Amino acid sequence: MPKTDQQSAAGTNLTRAELIEAVAAETNVHKQDAERIVAAVLQAMTEAIQDGSEIELRGFGSFRIRQRAARGGRNPATGEAVEVPPKRVCYFRPGKVLVDLLNS
DSSP states (O other), X not given: OOOOTTOOSSSOOOOHHHXXXXXXXXXXXXXXXXXXXXXXXXXXXXXXXXXXXXXXXXXXXXXXXXXXXXXXXXXXXXXXXXXEOOEEEEEEEEOHHHHHHHTO
16 A cells, blocks of 8 residues: 555554545445445454454454453552453464565
């Protein structure tokens, strides 16, 4: 996806609106159709992650769930010890193609 005039080499974020515009431009569909496509893809990914499934996008990367154990922590304001409960977190692991692109 080519960079726009508003993007610099580092520190930029791709917003949902920019993603929709890029999909519309790349696929030659109306912006409203591209918005529905992006929403459907994100909804399917969200549901898969909620169900505990892994998402693998060949050449891009994979999204997986990790279980974090309960641990002790500290309240930064008071220094008081607190118990941090266990939780599930989603993490992204870039694929080899993406890593190679980033490091070339």
